[in-house]
Amino acid sequence: MSYAAGMTTVGIMLAVGIFLTMRATDALSVAGFSFLTEQEWSPETQKFGIAAVLFGTITIALIALSVSVPLSLGAALLISEIVPPKLKTALITLVDLMAAVPSVIFGLWGVFFLQANVIPVSQWISNNFGWIPIFRVTNAAGELATEASAFTSSAFIAGIVVGLMVVPTQTSVMREAFSQTPMGEREGALALGSTRWGMIQTVVLPFGRGGIIGGIMLGLGRALGETIAVYMIISPIFVINWEVLKTGTNSVSSLIALRYGESSQFGLSALMAAGLVLFLITLAINFTASSIVARSRSGAESG
Amino acid sequence: MTITSNGTAGSSEEQEDSLLGQGLLNEDMLAPSARTFIPSSEGVEVGARRTIHGTPLEERFNVFGAAAASISVAILVFGWFAPLTGQVGWAVVAFIGFLGFYAVLVSLKADGQEVKDRVMISLLYSAAVILIGALLFVVIYTLIRGQDALPHANFFFQTMELAGPLDPLSMGGIAHAIMGTLMQIGMALLVAVPLGITTAVFLNEIGGKFARFVRTISDAMTALPSIVAGLFVYAAIITLITHQRSGFAAAMAITVMMLPIIIRASDVVLRLVAGNLREAAYALGSTKWRTVWQVVLPTARSGLVTAVILGTARGIGETSPVLLTSGVTAVMNLNPFDGPMISLPLQVFAFVRSPEPNMVARGFGTAAVLLLLVLTLFALARVLGGRGPGQLTVRQQRAVVARSGRDAIRLTIAGARRERAAQVAAESSTSTSTPPAIKDALS
Numbered sequence: 179m180s181y182a183a184g185m186t187t188v189g190i191m192l193a194v195g196i197f198l199t200m201r202a203t204d205a206l207s208v209a210g211f212s213f214l215t216e217q218e219w220s221p222e223t224q225k226f227g228i229a230a231v232l233f234g235t236i237t238i239a240l241i242a243l244s245v246s247v248p249l250s251l252g253a254a255l256l257i258s259e260i261v262p263p264k265l266k267t268a269l270i271t272l273v274d275l276m277a278a279v280p281s282v283i284f285g286l287w288g289v290f291f292l293q294a295n296v297i298p299v300s301q302w303i304s305n306n307f308g309w310i311p312i313f314r315v316t317n318a319a320g321e322l323a324t325e326a327s328a329f330t331s332s333a334f335i336a337g338i339v340v341g342l343m344v345v346p347t348q349t350s351v352m353r354e355a356f357s358q359t360p361m362g363e364r365e366g367a368l369a370l371g372s373t374r375w376g377m378i379q380t381v382v383l384p385f386g387r388g389g390i391i392g393g394i395m396l397g398l399g400r401a402l403g404e405t406i407a408v409y410m411i412i413s414p415i416f417v418i419n420w421e422v423l424k425t426g427t428n429s430v431s432s433l434i435a436l437r438y439g440e441s442s443q444f445g446l447s448a449l450m451a452a453g454l455v456l457f458l459i460t461l462a463i464n465f466t467a468s469s470i471v472a473r474s475r476s477g478a479e480s481g
Numbered sequence: 482m483t484i485t486s487n488g489t490a491g492s493s494e495e496q497e498d499s500l501l502g503q504g505l506l507n508e509d510m511l512a513p514s515a516r517t518f519i520p521s522s523e524g525v526e527v528g529a530r531r532t533i534h535g536t537p538l539e540e541r542f543n544v545f546g547a548a549a550a551s552i553s554v555a556i557l558v559f560g561w562f563a564p565l566t567g568q569v570g571w572a573v574v575a576f577i578g579f580l581g582f583y584a585v586l587v588s589l590k591a592d593g594q595e596v597k598d599r600v601m602i603s604l605l606y607s608a609a610v611i612l613i614g615a616l617l618f619v620v621i622y623t624l625i626r627g628q629d630a631l632p633h634a635n636f637f638f639q640t641m642e643l644a645g646p647l648d649p650l651s652m653g654g655i656a657h658a659i660m661g662t663l664m665q666i667g668m669a670l671l672v673a674v675p676l677g678i679t680t681a682v683f684l685n686e687i688g689g690k691f692a693r694f695v696r697t698i699s700d701a702m703t704a705l706p707s708i709v710a711g712l713f714v715y716a717a718i719i720t721l722i723t724h725q726r727s728g729f730a731a732a733m734a735i736t737v738m739m740l741p742i743i744i745r746a747s748d749v750v751l752r753l754v755a756g757n758l759r760e761a762a763y764a765l766g767s768t769k770w771r772t773v774w775q776v777v778l779p780t781a782r783s784g785l786v787t788a789v790i791l792g793t794a795r796g797i798g799e800t801s802p803v804l805l806t807s808g809v810t811a812v813m814n815l816n817p818f819d820g821p822m823i824s825l826p827l828q829v830f831a832f833v834r835s836p837e838p839n840m841v842a843r844g845f846g847t848a849a850v851l852l853l854l855v856l857t858l859f860a861l862a863r864v865l866g867g868r869g870p871g872q873l874t875v876r877q878q879r880a881v882v883a884r885s886g887r888d889a890i891r892l893t894i895a896g897a898r899r900e901r902a903a904q905v906a907a908e909s910s911t912s913t914s915t916p917p918a919i920k921d922a923l924s
Contacts, residue, residue, distance in 0.1 A: 180683035180687060183675075186676055186680070187695055198713060198716065249611060249612045250612070252604065252607070256606060269609070278798070280798025282848065283848050285830075375597055376597075403704070405708040406800040434805075435805070464700070
C-alpha cells in the first residue's frame, strides 16, 4: 500500500509533465523552433514566443541571486560558526519562519514600500554607472532618462524582492552544510594558530562548497518560478529589455498569470508550452543542484 | 616493592596502577619514572593565545570607536563637504567608513591575520543584520499597515458582495476568503496528509532502488513553480473533468504544492526513529504494517504533526495556483465543486490591484490576517516539534509509567492465577507448594 503511495507521488510529477506536453503540442507544432526566439506574444496571429519573457525571467533571477547570495552566505556562516548556541537556535527559527512567509506579502512590501525607496538608488546608479550598458536607462529618443517614472516596476526592484524571498532557503541549505564540518578539522586549524576567519576560509568553506553551490541553485530554481510577487511589481512588456533599471520586464510565470483568463483554446496551449519550458528549466536546475550537493563531502551523509 | 626507575615494559605501568589503587604508592614516589617530558619553554617563543569566543573590553571599544568615527565622517561628508544626498548613500558611506576605521583600530594592537579576521566577521554580522532586519521589516510593515482594517469587526464576518471600492472600512469584509481558505486547505490536507505520510513511510521502511527514485522526484517537486502546478490542474482537472473553475480544483493545486514538503519533513522525522524499537517489534513477531502503525508512527507523532503544519503554512500562502484554478469572487461560496472560491492570499492580490485607498487598506488587513495565521501555525509547529521522536512530555511519561505499572499488576495476577490453577490441578494428583516468588507478588 505504501508502495502505491510512492507510485502516486511519482505519478503526479509525471502527470504534470505529460499533461503540459500534451496540451502544449498544439502551440508548439505551429510555432516550431521560433517559440524560443520570438519576442512577441500574440497567439491570435500565430506569432508568439518566449524569448522576451524568458530573458526577463533570467534577469530577475540573476538580480535576485546577486542580492541573496552575499546575504545568505554571510548569515549562514555567522549562524553556524560564530554566534553562541542560544542565539543560534533563535536565528535558525527566525530564518525558517521567514521561509514560510507567503510570497504575496513580499509582493505587497515590494510594491508599497520598496518601490518608492529604491527609485533614488536606481537613479543614482544610472547617473554614475550609465557607461555600463546594463545600468543605462534611456527614454524613447535614446537619451539618458532621469525622471523617476522611468525607474518604476523594473527588473531591479522585482529582483530585490525575489532575492529576499529566496534567502531563507539558501541560508538553511548552506548552514546545514557548514554545520557538518568535522570538529577535528576545525580544531586542527585553530590549534595551528589560525584565526576564526582563517579557520572558516581554510576548513569550513572548502568543506561546504557543495552546499553553497546547491543552495544557490535551489534559490535560483525558486527565483525562476516565482509568480505573484513578480507579477505585482513589474509592468509587463514583450521586448527584450537590457536596461535592468528601466520600467518594464516580464517573466514566464507572470505571463501565464496575466494571460490565462483571456486566452482562447489555442492561446491556452501556448501558455502551457511556456509553462512546460519553465517546468523543464527548474527541473534541470534542481537535479543539477541535488547531484552537486550529493556528490560533495558535506552532502555525502545526508542523502 | 621493586620499582625500577627506568620502567620500560608495559607491565610496570600496570604494576604502578595496581599499587596506586591499593594505596601503597603515591604520585610523588613515581615522579622519577614519568616518561613524558614537557620540553623546557626556555628560549622558545610562545605567541599569545588566540581568543575565539567572547569579546574583551578593548574589542568593544574598537567597535564603538569605529562606529562613532564613521557616523561623524558620514555626517561631515553629507552635510558640508560634498553635494551628496539620500539616506541610502549615507548608510553606505557610514558602513564603508566603519569597516575602514575598525580595521585601523584593530591593527593598532594586532597582526594582519587578526585584522582580516575582525573585518570579515563584522562583514558576516552585517550580512545577517541586514537580512534579519529586512525580513522582520517585511512582516512588521504588513502588520502595521493592516491596522486600519483589522479593528472593524465586520471585516471578519461580512463578505465583499455588497461593498464597493468606495465604501468605508465599516462595510464589507473577508469572511468569504477566510471560509475559502479553510475549505481549500481542509480538502488539500485530506489528500496530502495520508499520501505524504504513506510515501514517507515507503521511503523509510521499504527502501530500495525505487524508493531512492521516489525521493529524488519528491525533492524535485519541492521546486515545482506554483504557477506550473496551477496550469497542471487547469489542464488535468478543469478542462477534462469539471469544465469550470472551482474550490476543489484549487485544493488539488495546493495539494501538489504541499505534498513534497510533507514528504520531505516526515521523511526526516521517520529516519530519526530508533532502529531498536523497530527491531523489538519485529522480534515480537509483528508484521511490517503493524510495526509501522503501532511503533514507528506513534513514536514520530510530534514530528509528523510538525511536518503537516509546515506543509499547511506553505499551502495557505499559495496565490497563483488559486488564481488560475479558482478565480476571484466577492461572494461567499461554500460549494467546492461549483464556481470560483477565493482564498486569503488571492483576496490580498485582488484588493491591492484597486487604486482606492480603502481597498488597499483592506488588502493589508487581509495580508495581516494571513500572516498571523501562518505565524501561528509555525509557532505551533515549533512547540510540537521541539521534541525528537520518542521523547515524551512529563504528562506522557507519567501515563507511560502508570500504564506499565498496571501491566505489571495484570501480568502478576494472571501469572498467579495460572499458577494457582496449575497448583489445583497438581494438588489433585500430587502435592506441591506455591513458589515463594508468587507469594511475594500476590501480597
